[in-house]
Amino acid sequence: MSKAAELAALIGSQTALSNRNLIINGKFSIFQRGTGATTVNGNDVFAADRFKGWANGGGTYTVEQSTDVPNNEFEYSAKLTNTGVDSSVAAGDNYRWATDIEGYNVSQLGYGHSDAKAVTLSFWVKSSLAGTYCGALYSTTASRHYIYEYTISSANTWEKKTITVSSGDTTGSWNKTNGNGLRIYWGFGSGSTYQGTAGAWTAGEKWETSNQAAWIGSASATFFITGVQLELGETATPFEHRSYGDELARCQRYFYNFADGSVDSDAPISVGTYYSTNIIYSGVKLPVTMRAAPTLVTASGTSYYVAFRAADSDPFDSIVLSLSTPDYLEFNGQTNVSGTAGHGCFLRLNNASAKLQLDAEL
Amino acid sequence: MNITSAKYNAQDGTNLSICATIDGIEMSVPLDPANRHYAEIMRQVEAGELTIAEAD
Numbered sequence: 197m198s199k200a201a202e203l204a205a206l207i208g209s210q211t212a213l214s215n216r217n218l219i220i221n222g223k224f225s226i227f228q229r230g231t232g233a234t235t236v237n238g239n240d241v242f243a244a245d246r247f248k249g250w251a252n253g254g255g256t257y258t259v260e261q262s263t264d265v266p267n268n269e270f271e272y273s274a275k276l277t278n279t280g281v282d283s284s285v286a287a288g289d290n291y292r293w294a295t296d297i298e299g300y301n302v303s304q305l306g307y308g309h310s311d312a313k314a315v316t317l318s319f320w321v322k323s324s325l326a327g328t329y330c331g332a333l334y335s336t337t338a339s340r341h342y343i344y345e346y347t348i349s350s351a352n353t354w355e356k357k358t359i360t361v362s363s364g365d366t367t368g369s370w371n372k373t374n375g376n377g378l379r380i381y382w383g384f385g386s387g388s389t390y391q392g393t394a395g396a397w398t399a400g401e402k403w404e405t406s407n408q409a410a411w412i413g414s415a416s417a418t419f420f421i422t423g424v425q426l427e428l429g430e431t432a433t434p435f436e437h438r439s440y441g442d443e444l445a446r447c448q449r450y451f452y453n454f455a456d457g458s459v460d461s462d463a464p465i466s467v468g469t470y471y472s473t474n475i476i477y478s479g480v481k482l483p484v485t486m487r488a489a490p491t492l493v494t495a496s497g498t499s500y501y502v503a504f505r506a507a508d509s510d511p512f513d514s515i516v517l518s519l520s521t522p523d524y525l526e527f528n529g530q531t532n533v534s535g536t537a538g539h540g541c542f543l544r545l546n547n548a549s550a551k552l553q554l555d556a557e558l
Numbered sequence: 559m560n561i562t563s564a565k566y567n568a569q570d571g572t573n574l575s576i577c578a579t580i581d582g583i584e585m586s587v588p589l590d591p592a593n594r595h596y597a598e599i600m601r602q603v604e605a606g607e608l609t610i611a612e613a614d
Contacts, residue, residue: 238581239559374592488592491585492575516567517575520588527586528569555585557594 212428217436218297219380220446221246222319222424224261224272228453229553231261235279236293242557244274245447246295253289253387255282255412264420266320266354269435273320273422282385283413291384291412292403294334295424296558298449298487299377305364305428307378308338312364317344317380318432322354322420327409330394332381333361334401338368341402343394348409356423358432365397374487376558380426384419385412448484450557457500457550465543465552468503468529472537476503476529477518482554489520490554492527500550501529505541510534515552525554559598561608568613576610 226245234241236249236257243249243259251257255278262275282289306312315333323329326348334341344359371377381403383390392402411417423435438446455463468478482490496514503510512533519526529543545551564578567586576587580595587595602608 240581489588489590491587491593491595494584494586496584515586516577517586517588518567518569519574520590520593555595 214436216425216427216433217438218301218426219246219295219424221443223270223422223435223437224274225440226444226447227261228447228451230458233258233260233277237280242451245451247274247293248296248557249276249293251280251291253282253286253291254280255289255291256280257291257384257412259293262420264322265422266322266356270320270422273420276384276419276421278412278414278417281413281415285385285387285410285412287387287389290386290390292381292386292390293384294379294381296376297378297380297426298558299371299373299375302370302377303372305378307335307365308368308370310366312366313428314360314362314364314430315426315428316361316430316432317359317424317426318357318435319424320354320356320422321346321348322352323348323411324351324416324418325409325411325414326351328407329411330383330404330408332383332403334379334381334403335365335368335370336376336379337371338365339401340365340368340397340399341392342397343392343402343405345394345405345407354420360430360432362430363397367397382421383408385410445484449487450555452482452486452490452554454480454552454554455545455550456553457545457548461545461548461550463545465501465545467540467542470505470533470535470537470539470541471528473535474530474533476512476533476535476541476543477526478528478543479519479524479526482523482525486522486554486556487558488556489522490525490556492517492520492525493551493553493555495549495551496531497547497549499532500545500547502544502546503529503533503535503541504544505535505539510541511546522556559595561599561602563611564599564608565611566613573613
């Protein structure tokens with residue numbers, strides 16, 4: 197049997213032929229918040245879509261899109277750079293990066309039941325610091341973790357890593373709907389509070405062992421990653437490439453960069469109407485159904501937004517949410533609005549710092 | 559999340575959303591328990607760490 201036939205037989209016997217990869221944006225083509233370096237200092241800092249970082253303890257790192265890739269199968273990777281060394285990590289200090297998978301998308305794993313299934317995580321990685329690295333599979337709702345270790349054998353060299361979790365977790369209450377179903381962690385040198393034992397499902401939230409390389413203690417250390425795939429079964433199949441549009445739509449279920457002044461300072465927003473002389477109402481249908489009613493992330497300032505009406509313009513300062521559902525957003529312009537009730541208008545950004553972004557992240 | 563301000567936004571006497579500053583960023587948060595920002599606001603309110611100001 198040829199290798200191709202063997203692979204086809206293997207894929208057919210193990211899992212689905214499509215939608216195998218449970219990770220969204222695993223090849224890091226989507227950076228809606230911007231492709232430049234974003235500093236992680238604190239909790240829940242997003243840069244690459246669907247991936248977020250934590251840095252608590254004095255150290256910091258940045259995340260950016262990179263064109264440094266292992267082979268021509270990929271166009272991009274995520275590059276993490278140590279920009280603030282923590283050379284004396286206290287017990288509670290934590291440096292980690294993760295992607296959260298919605299419960300609907302991991303319900304087939306059967307976690308929390310007696311027939312919980314095996315999964316395999318695979319990814320390409322390159323770091324300036326060789327050594328043992330760790331990560332974990334973790335449930336925020338069941339508070340269960342499974343720590344994995346992998347070795348980066350040579351500094352500054354792309355290597356493919358495969359981690360198989362042969363036994364799914366049969367314990368706990370795992371989210372199976374639109375909550376946090378499963379988190380995949382990568383660690384960078386956290387304190388003893390977050391260190392445990394590799395290779396077993398255990399209660400609590402830990403993502404490293406004591407073997408973890410002190411990446412956060414190494415000035416200007418880098419960590420590149422791409423081709424992240426999590427799939428059902430005990431075998432890593434080839435990375436599942438999805439179309440850019442498919443991947444973007446999947447990301448927009450959690451974050452939608454609606455109008456961003458840093459990209460287009462007079463970006464169009466929508467049409468609206470003057471509800472009264474000093475309030476404009478408008479609404480938009482969202483391009484995909486979001487995970488939950490989204491937060492409107494915005495910025496306000498003098499004349500950050502403008503309404504065009506009656507052959508004239510009406511600059512105003514802020515936009516706030518009036519109705520948010522997973523499918524539809526209604527908002528109103530406030531502060532220094534001046535018009536005639538009942539008049540129609542169309543709205544645009546009016547400043548490079550103005551923005552309207554929708555956040556329904558886990 | 560570091561929430562430094564939170565105030566209801568209302569129309570005709572009905573609260574519609576919460577205008578908040580979270581991690582230094584302006585946000586307009588829906589009153590939806592599945593929204594992570596609203597969940598954290600309410601967690602901090604219940605813990606006595608945050609008060610949501612009434613709308614003007």
